[in-house]
Amino acid sequence: MMSRIIYITIAISLLFSPISIAQNATDIEGIKNTINETIILADLDAKRGNYYIAETNLLDVLKKAEDIQEHRTMGIIYIKLAKLKYALEEPDKALSFLAKAAEKQRITNDNVNLAETFNTYGLVYANKKKDYEAAIGRYEMAKKYAEDEGIDAFIPIVILNKALAHIELKEFKTANDLLEKSIVLAKNHKLNETLSSALINNSQTLLELNRPEKAISQAQEGLKISEEKGYSYTKSQGYLIMSKIYDKIDQPKKAYEYLEKHLHITDSILEIKRENLEADDGARLNTDEDLSAVNKQHAEELKKLQEANELSRLTTILSIALITILSLLTLSLYKNNNIRLKTNNMLHKKNDELIKAKEKAELASRTKANFLSTVTHELRTPLYAVTGLTNMLLDEDPKPEQVQHLKSLRFSGDYLLTFINDILQINKIEANKVEIEPELFNLKTKIENVISALTNQANDNNIKIHFEFDKGLPENYNADQLKISQILINLIGNSIKFTKDGDIWVRVYKIDEQDGLYNIRFEVEDNGIGITKEKQEHMFESFS
Numbered sequence: 001m002m003s004r005i006i007y008i009t010i011a012i013s014l015l016f017s018p019i020s021i022a023q024n025a026t027d028i029e030g031i032k033n034t035i036n037e038t039i040i041l042a043d044l045d046a047k048r049g050n051y052y053i054a055e056t057n058l059l060d061v062l063k064k065a066e067d068i069q070e071h072r073t074m075g076i077i078y079i080k081l082a083k084l085k086y087a088l089e090e091p092d093k094a095l096s097f098l099a100k101a102a103e104k105q106r107i108t109n110d111n112v113n114l115a116e117t118f119n120t121y122g123l124v125y126a127n128k129k130k131d132y133e134a135a136i137g138r139y140e141m142a143k144k145y146a147e148d149e150g151i152d153a154f155i156p157i158v159i160l161n162k163a164l165a166h167i168e169l170k171e172f173k174t175a176n177d178l179l180e181k182s183i184v185l186a187k188n189h190k191l192n193e194t195l196s197s198a199l200i201n202n203s204q205t206l207l208e209l210n211r212p213e214k215a216i217s218q219a220q221e222g223l224k225i226s227e228e229k230g231y232s233y234t235k236s237q238g239y240l241i242m243s244k245i246y247d248k249i250d251q252p253k254k255a256y257e258y259l260e261k262h263l264h265i266t267d268s269i270l271e272i273k274r275e276n277l278e279a280d281d282g283a284r285l286n287t288d289e290d291l292s293a294v295n296k297q298h299a300e301e302l303k304k305l306q307e308a309n310e311l312s313r314l315t316t317i318l319s320i321a322l323i324t325i326l327s328l329l330t331l332s333l334y335k336n337n338n339i340r341l342k343t344n345n346m347l348h349k350k351n352d353e354l355i356k357a358k359e360k361a362e363l364a365s366r367t368k369a370n371f372l373s374t375v376t377h378e379l380r381t382p383l384y385a386v387t388g389l390t391n392m393l394l395d396e397d398p399k400p401e402q403v404q405h406l407k408s409l410r411f412s413g414d415y416l417l418t419f420i421n422d423i424l425q426i427n428k429i430e431a432n433k434v435e436i437e438p439e440l441f442n443l444k445t446k447i448e449n450v451i452s453a454l455t456n457q458a459n460d461n462n463i464k465i466h467f468e469f470d471k472g473l474p475e476n477y478n479a480d481q482l483k484i485s486q487i488l489i490n491l492i493g494n495s496i497k498f499t500k501d502g503d504i505w506v507r508v509y510k511i512d513e514q515d516g517l518y519n520i521r522f523e524v525e526d527n528g529i530g531i532t533k534e535k536q537e538h539m540f541e542s543f544s
Contacts, residue, residue: 035061035073042080046087055084075104079117086120091128098124115145119158122165132165139165156185160198167205176205193234196225200238203245212249219245236265252311365430379420387413425486434483441481443508444469450488451506458496458504463526465492468507473520491524499528 038061045054058081065073078101085094098121105114119142126135139162146154163178179202186195199222206215219242226235239262246255390410398406428434451465458465488506495504507523 031064031068032070032073035065035070039073039076039080046080046084051084051088055081058084071104072108072110075101075108075110075113075117078104079113079120082117082120082124086124086128089128091124094124094128095121111145112149112151115142115149115151115154115158118142118145119154119161122158122161126161126165126168130168132168135165136162152185153189153191156182156189156191156194156198159185160194160201163198163205164201167201172205172208176202176209179205192225192229193231196222196229196231196234197237198222199225200234200241204241207241207245207248212245215245216242232265236262239265379416383413383417383420387417436480437482438478438480440476440478442475443473443477443479443481443484444475446481446485447488447506447508450485450492454489454492454496457493461496461499462501463496463499464503466503466505468505470509473508473510473518477518488522488524495524495526495528498530499526502527 038057042054042057045051045057058077062074062077062081065077078097082094082097082101085091085097098117101117102114105111105117118138122135122138122142125131125138129135139158143155143158143162146152146158159178159182163175163182166172166175166178179198182198183195183202186192186198199218203215203217203219203222206212206218219238223235223238223242225231226238239258243255243258243262246252246258387410390406390413394403394406394410425434447467447469451467455465492504492506503526505523505525507521507525509521509523511519511521513519
């Protein structure tokens with residue numbers, strides 16, 4: 001329906017602008033003068049919308065022209081009757097009159113008006129019969145006759161109509177090329193209405209060719225001419241195309257505004273046409289049906305645009321909400337980033353302090369280790385001499401009153417030497433310099449020897465030592481027996497030291513075994529006073 005309105009817009013605006021036809025300047029009889037005057041009056045009535053008055057007068061003078069055998073004038077009258085039938089939505093009658101007009105024009109070699117006849121043929125085929133291929137063929141004939149006769153001002157009109165047919169065939173590139181030519185020619189000949197229509201329709205082809213910015217520019221230029229000159233049909237068409245452009249570029253508010261303007265002008269045009277056709281019931285019925293169909297389509301388009309407008313409003317609200325959320329998120333991220341930077345700076349500062357403290361601690365530890373190592377080595381040498389000389393004196397049969405003193409001296413020397421050796425061993429452990437020296441030995445026998453060596457000390461405290469060895473364990477192993485002996489001596493010795501009149505249990509269990517490697521658990525348990533919970537937390541701390 002929209003394309004129909006567009007064609008009506010073009011066609012009616014051009015319908016009643018007849019080409020000035022050269023008239024014979026010789027003596028004209030009175031009847032010819034009457035015919036010519038009536039034709040002029042019929043043109044005026046047609047432009048005012050008084051189609052039936054114009055038709056009646058043209059049929060009357062047609063009979064007079066037939067009576068005097070004025071074939072050229074008859075051809076002109078047939079064209080005007082065809083245009084009236086075109087306006088009155090009677091395409092078959094229009095084609096009949098056009099056929100008669102072409103016949104008369106061929107007889108009289110009236111190629112000037114034959115160009116207009118073929119142009120009108122094209123309008124009827126395109127707008128009423130929807131046969132656009134046939135219409136294009138008629139437009140080409142009209143253009144050929146116009147070029148042959150040198151009617152340059154008529155050519156841009158024909159090119160415009162041909163372009164409209166290509167638009168209906170969705171051949172937008174071809175239509176665009178034709179409309180560009182029509183625009184140039186219309187400007188040269190100052191054909192404002194043709195120029196306005198060509199610009200507006202070219203904006204539609206540009207829109208289809210994805211050039212919306214130029215489409216808006218040309219539509220606005222065409223609308224400006226129509227608004228200044230008062231071309232209602234092209235102005236209505238321009239508003240409709242502007243609505244389509246803004247709808248396509250997602251500006252529903254402007255699309256809605258232009259569609260409302262288009263509907264307002266279209267309703268006014270159809271109302272004028274309806275009033276002019278009231279003299280004929282059949283014609284009025286057709287016009288009312290057209291008006292109803294157009295209004296229905298317009299209502300549907302309005303509904304779609306309103307829905308698009310609501311969707312656009314909702315999209316805007318959601319966009320604002322999203323932007324707000326993103327802004328808050330950005331602000332939060334900015335603050336978090338600042339906090340993180342401050343925290344990182346503080347961590348770097350603390351880390352530097354820790355590194356310095358670690359370096360100081362390591363230096364102190366190394367100093368302590370070096371000091372202890374030096375002192376213990378310096379002490380151990382004279383202690384070996386003391387214990388050695390003491391043993392020699394005891395072997396040389398000392399006086400009875402000296403034996404006890406020598407034994408006490410030997411015990412003190414041995415104890416101090418053992419203590420110094422323990423300190424050296426601890427230093428090695430802290431410095432990760434302890435080396436494992438594995439060798440084959442009997443684990444059960446080794447533990448029994450350790451217990452035997454400590455039995456006298458246990459008996460002094462009235463302690464009984466119990467030994468349990470897992471029957472599922474083999475007795476021989478490849479391990480560092482010296483380290484095992486040292487650990488067991490320390491653990492059992494501590495139990496003896498802090499237990500009086502009690503028991504000590506030494507247990508050896510197998511935890512697991514894989515590919516000949518045994519994981520063994522050693523337990524030393526006593527029922528002495530034990531170590532307080534406060535001191536248990538510091539049992540394995542290094543002493544300074």
